[in-house]
Amino acid sequence: MTRTSPDSCPGVLRLHQAADGPLARVRVPGGRLEAQQLQALAEAAHELGDGNIELTSRANVQLRRVRDATELTARLETAGLLPSHTHERVRNIVASPLAGRVGSRADVHQLVPALDAGLLAAPRLADLPGRVLFTLDDGRGDVSGLGGDIGVHAVDADEFAVLLAGLDTGIRVSATDAVDVMLAAAHGFLDLSSGQWRLHEIENGVERLTDLLGLAARADLLKIAAIQDIPIGWLTQDNGLVSLGAGVRLGSLPARTAEFIAAVERPVFLTPWRSLVLADLEEWPAEQVVRVLAPMGLIFDANSPWLLVSACAGQPGCAKSLTDVRADVGAAVDSGRIQPDSATFNSDAPHSELVLPQPDPTSSDTPSAPVFEAGEVTVGERQHWSGCARRCGRPRGAVTDVVATPDGYRVD
Known part of the structure; x- marks a missing residue:
């Protein structure tokens, strides 16, 4: 399949002209936001947008009705949310939200900075379509089923299955080599592409890219399935601290609510189910967070119809x-x-x-x-x-x- 038009995914520097006004999409590799970054997004949504932060199915965020694109760019650069003008739309990295904290085989969040840095360091990879998705699954199977183009799935703490177009290739690599293999696959995608936006659109793309990687399959194939496993409510971390999983109604987070979350001063992980996880809390502060944020509309009940x-x-x-x-x-x-x-x-x-x-x-x-x-x-x-x-x-x-x-x- 050959596309007849270039990839038009929006970013911060190239806005989408939606019916209600300009829309900006901000990439958040691994879904991780520091408190000051969430605060910056909240202020931008309130002062430059429609007052809400939209969560996307790739754990990124969007701002609607952007009134001043230049000012938004400056603010996001200051917050560390726009480290590159050339590569901003290719930083589509989804990682298991609870990795390294609750019941994971491997902490894939440790791989996110290296993968992001590798993308930014390779000028050629700026040519990747904005639709290409990288997935890092900690073994529980929550993000491998999203159908990413290039991914790894933890088999144990130091072994990862290599996934292409959402399918297990049978290739196994160590944690040390995982990022290098994913970056090599990204270069291979560009070698094979003739205008396609996704790997599955390239004829025999998985087989051809596997050959380019030059790595032999040596394991039985994992069965990859799309699952709905939203982390909601009180989640006891392996180290005894607490994460709070919170649903967001239709993925639209009011800026005022985001400011309260930022005030907790703990890392926030966006999920591909348009929810969030507030991590690394002591028990008493976690109880107070629920008391404050539940009345503001965040969902901590796993049985909520929302x-x-x-x-x-x-x-x-x-x-x-x-x-x-x-x-x-x-x-x-x-x-x-x-x-x-x-x-x-x-x-x-x-x-x-x-x-x-x-x-x-x-x-x-x-x-x-x-x-x-x-x-x-x-x-x-x-x-x-x-x-x-x-x-x-x-x-x-x-x-x-x-x-x-x-x-x-x-x-x-």
């Missing part, structure tokens, strides 16, 4: 959307029409039960499918609401699609 839903931008943010999807989702949750099934949140369930074929986002609406008014939609499992048939932002794995049509919503 954790079942995701949505595209909808109106007024997207000109292609047929309705205000997020308002309709909120009404469905508030009215009790979305009820969580406890099995959805059972992280001990076999991951294979959560694997479903992904729909074709370009497929046309089915004329015979029943259509419902927004107030009639009732779904009891994980679901994604879309303002049109493109289904933007749809998460991987088992998801019921609630898709807007000119006549109402269709439930697939």
Whole structure:
């Protein structure tokens, strides 16, 4: 597959002209934000944007309705969130949020700075498409199933499976070599690409890139599945401290709430499920954080119906959307029409039960499918609401699609 247009992923230096105004996407390698960085984002969202920080499915952040792009650039540079003007859009690195703290085989967060530095140090890698995704999984399988282009998955503390296009290649490398192999794979992607945005779009891309790496497969293949395993609530770390997993309604974090989180002065890890983890707390401060932030809308209850839903931008943010999807989702949750099934949140369930074929986002609406008014939609499992048939932002794995049509919503 050869693209006919260049990758148009937004960044900070190249904004996306959304229907509601300019949108900036800020890369956050590994999802880690220091307190002062979160504070800088909160101030920028309040003073330069629409007052919210949007969390993305790659553990990055977005600011909408940006009024002064030059000022935003300066602020992010000062905060250390824009270390390069040439490579800013290629720093798409997702890591297991709880790695090194709660029940992981390896602390993959230790690899993030080296991988990021390696990307920034290679001028050629600035040519990577902004869609290319690097994944670092600590062995629990939470991010390997995201379908990254280039990834490693911990088999034990010092051995990693090499993943390409979300598939195990059978290649195993040490922790010491993991970053070098991922960077070599990034160069190999450019060698093979003729305009493609993702590795799976290159004909025989996995096999050809494996050959370029020159590393032999020597292990049975891991089964990689897309799972929904949002870390929510009180999470006791291996060292006795506490992490707090917090859901964010539809991934939109108000700037004022972000300021309160930053005031705790602990590292924050964004997750690919549009939630966050506040790490390294003593027990008493952790209790106070929950008392303050839960009334502000952060979700610490793993059975909250808000954790079942995701949505595209909808109106007024997207000109292609047929309705205000997020308002309709909120009404469905508030009215009790979305009820969580406890099995959805059972992280001990076999991951294979959560694997479903992904729909074709370009497929046309089915004329015979029943259509419902927004107030009639009732779904009891994980679901994604879309303002049109493109289904933007749809998460991987088992998801019921609630898709807007000119006549109402269709439930697939």
